[in-house]
Amino acid sequence: MRLERKEARLRADQYSKLTEHARRLSRAKAEGGDRITENTLIRVAIDLLLDRADLLAGSDEAELRNSVSL
């Protein structure tokens, strides 16, 4: 899988939650295979958003978030 670097800017609360979930999932998973890192979860998050990209609308971050909320 070819990956491209992108310098993201995350809120501190997002970053710490990503770290926490990556650790939890790493501990739970069977040995072997790829590591589960914050970057793994960021890619999963983007796929989740792109699945709903048709719904994305709004002029600022809060409106965008609301447009794709469940």
Add this chain to the structure above:
Amino acid sequence: MRLERKEARLRADQYSKLTEHARRLSRAKAEGGDRITENTLIRVAIDLLLDRADLLAGSDEAELRNSVSL
């Protein structure tokens, strides 16, 4: 809003779709206010994932993705 840098690794297809949607949303929005960039969408994506973090399970990226799919 305090933001932290995180060097992400995105698939090429994800990156290009984020760029495309950021441009589309920027063109559509009213003038003024913050820019809508790939980073705006990455933060929205992470919030969407964290909303469903209780569902996250799996040993690799495909399993993680499936665990939170709609």
